[in-house]
Amino acid sequence: MPQTDFLVIGSGIAGLTFALKVANRLPNSKITIITKADESESNTKYAQGGIAVAQKTRFDSPKHHIADTLKAGDGLCKKEIVEIVVKEGIPRLKEIIKWGARFDKKSSGQFDLGMEGGHSAKRILHHKDITGLELERKLLQQIHRKKNISILPYCYAIDLITEHHKKQKSSEEINCFGAYILNKSTNKIEKYLARITLLATGGAGQVYRNTTNPLIATGDGIAMACRAGAIISNMEFIQFHPSALYNPGESPSFLISEAVRGFGAYLLTKEKRRFMFDFDKRGELASRDIVARAIDYEMKKSGDECAYLDCRHLDVKEFKKHFPNIYNKCKTLGINIKNDLIPVVPAAHYLCGGIKTNSQGKTSINRLYACGECADTGLHGANRLASNSLLEALVFAHRCFLDAIKSYSKFKLETKIPEWNQKGTTRPKENILITHSRTELQIIMSDYVGLVRSNSRLRLAKKRIKMLEEETIHLYKRSILSPQLCELRNLITLGKIMIEHSIKRNENKGVFYKI
Numbered sequence: 001m002p003q004t005d006f007l008v009i010g011s012g013i014a015g016l017t018f019a020l021k022v023a024n025r026l027p028n029s030k031i032t033i034i035t036k037a038d039e040s041e042s043n044t045k046y047a048q049g050g051i052a053v054a055q056k057t058r059f060d061s062p063k064h065h066i067a068d069t070l071k072a073g074d075g076l077c078k079k080e081i082v083e084i085v086v087k088e089g090i091p092r093l094k095e096i097i098k099w100g101a102r103f104d105k106k107s108s109g110q111f112d113l114g115m116e117g118g119h120s121a122k123r124i125l126h127h128k129d130i131t132g133l134e135l136e137r138k139l140l141q142q143i144h145r146k147k148n149i150s151i152l153p154y155c156y157a158i159d160l161i162t163e164h165h166k167k168q169k170s171s172e173e174i175n176c177f178g179a180y181i182l183n184k185s186t187n188k189i190e191k192y193l194a195r196i197t198l199l200a201t202g203g204a205g206q207v208y209r210n211t212t213n214p215l216i217a218t219g220d221g222i223a224m225a226c227r228a229g230a231i232i233s234n235m236e237f238i239q240f241h242p243s244a245l246y247n248p249g250e251s252p253s254f255l256i257s258e259a260v261r262g263f264g265a266y267l268l269t270k271e272k273r274r275f276m277f278d279f280d281k282r283g284e285l286a287s288r289d290i291v292a293r294a295i296d297y298e299m300k301k302s303g304d305e306c307a308y309l310d311c312r313h314l315d316v317k318e319f320k321k322h323f324p325n326i327y328n329k330c331k332t333l334g335i336n337i338k339n340d341l342i343p344v345v346p347a348a349h350y351l352c353g354g355i356k357t358n359s360q361g362k363t364s365i366n367r368l369y370a371c372g373e374c375a376d377t378g379l380h381g382a383n384r385l386a387s388n389s390l391l392e393a394l395v396f397a398h399r400c401f402l403d404a405i406k407s408y409s410k411f412k413l414e415t416k417i418p419e420w421n422q423k424g425t426t427r428p429k430e431n432i433l434i435t436h437s438r439t440e441l442q443i444i445m446s447d448y449v450g451l452v453r454s455n456s457r458l459r460l461a462k463k464r465i466k467m468l469e470e471e472t473i474h475l476y477k478r479s480i481l482s483p484q485l486c487e488l489r490n491l492i493t494l495g496k497i498m499i500e501h502s503i504k505r506n507e508n509k510g511v512f513y514k515i
């Protein structure tokens with residue numbers, strides 16, 4: 001029976017950072033990272049713009065970064081968490097550089113800081129336009145050097161193990177004893193017992209049809225935590241990125257980084273009208289919620305399918321140097337940024353809410369931590385400031401680590417947990433039902449729970465999702481489980497929570513807008 005001291009679910013920046021820190025501090029402990037796809041597959045891998053860290057200089061300071069984060073969050077950030085993340089981000093950045101991460105520098109040797117929407121100063125450290133890939137690679141390199149870390153790809157966490165699964169239930173409080181894991185190479189469901197479990201399962205962009213998030217972003221950790229009884233909060237705050245490349249048929253959508261607007265690109269309508277100053281005096285560099293809604297407004301008014309990014313006035317050589325990935329992607333589609341406009345549309349990008357945690361990353365369930373995009377720490381409030389997500393993951397992975405190592409040895413591995421029971425289930429004859437239902441959910445969410453919502457549309461969505469839920473639960477109960485079926489069940493759970501929280505909220509804040 002697999003047993004471990006620390007079970008880490010997810011191999012993005014949050015999970016890997018936590019695992020590495022524990023392994024360094026406790027060389028005799030056992031850390032197991034399970035991850036449902038290839039070990040590098042994650043939202044982290046696709047992060048482009050970079051990581052926001054404000055050092056005290058002539059041009060910037062942590063004080064300004066705090067003010068910008070609070071402003072973007074529209075009054076709903078927890079101020080003490082914002083201060084923690086901004087201030088502790090500075091030592092965390094030094095650590096990740098020590099682990100090998102490289103950030104672009106100017107010829108003077110200083111960091112070549114980028115600008116993004118909602119920031120009052122240039123403070124984004126980046127590795128060209130593939131910052132996430134650089135971080136993911138360097139973290140994995142470090143992980144592979146650690147003898148006390150096992151990383152298990154293609155292992156899918158189905159559910160957390162709590163008192164609910166115990167043969168004898170002894171108390172009212174909820175503890176997490178590990179998780180049931182479906183090993184895709186053996187097709188067996190195993191119970192992984194752990195002293196401490198960390199959920200680092202990332203976001204849920206796949207709830208929507210148009211998203212920048214890869215296929216793995218199905219909100220599994222949040223759905224598992226919800227089933228186990230954890231508090232889930234702020235799920236109405238879904239951030240749409242203003243500028244996903246409009247390329248019908250391509251899914252997930254390729255991102256045209258906000259840093260491109262920070263570099264000087266304009267937003268235009270099809271008639272080549274620059275419109276952002278009609279909405280905000282910061283123009284293209286207003287925060288994401290404002291830019292995304294402005295594009296949505298212009299598209300609805302004109303009936304156009306997209307807006308356009310104009311880079312024609314920019315220095316192509318410099319552009320290519322900063323954004324080689326974006327430049328090449330455009331080129332493969334026949335878009336020459338010197339002469340052509342880049343078609344863009346808003347797409348679901350980031351989940352501001354999630355599993356509620358305290359300032360140490362502890363959830364409302366004992367022995368269970370959450371960090372990264374699946375957690376709601378209170379940093380983002382109603383809207384995440386660009387490039388604050390990688391930063392939050394680093395800071396909270398560290399805080400979870402500090403708290404977890406204090407208590408882990410007092411927790412025993414729980415032995416009275418039954419094996420997963422598959423009795424009476426059969427393998428579905430075809431999987432097309434699952435694929436259809438996933439698409440249907442994505443369409444409902446995109447059409448009725450998008451950038452601009454209304455109570456009547458939300459109620460309609462609730463009704464339709466209820467039908468999908470009933471069908472899926474029926475299928476779930478009689479089927480031998482597959483990751484696809486579990487993901488569908490989780491996506492439906494998340495859609496339901498997003499709708500419920502949206503119906504409850506009666507004040508427009510940040511990314512949340514209801515008419």
Ligand code: FAD
Binds near residue numbers: 157216373
């Ligand atoms: P992830 O990196 O998403 O990792 C989640 C992990 O959990 C994955 O390994 C996944 O396979 C695993 N997992 C999920 N469910 C299960 C399961 N059931 N069982 C086992 N494993 C599971 N943020 C910034 O700050 N700056 C940027 O420039 C930036 N650019 C972005 C660009 C794009 C295109 C996208 C999509 C996001 C961007 N973000 C950016 C957001 C940021 O990348 C993410 O919020 C952050 O990387 C999340 O890290 P994470 O470790 O929490 O989750």
Ligand code: SIN
Binds near residue numbers: 259
């Ligand atoms: C981007 O590069 O535009 C994404 C940055 C982010 O999501 O923080």
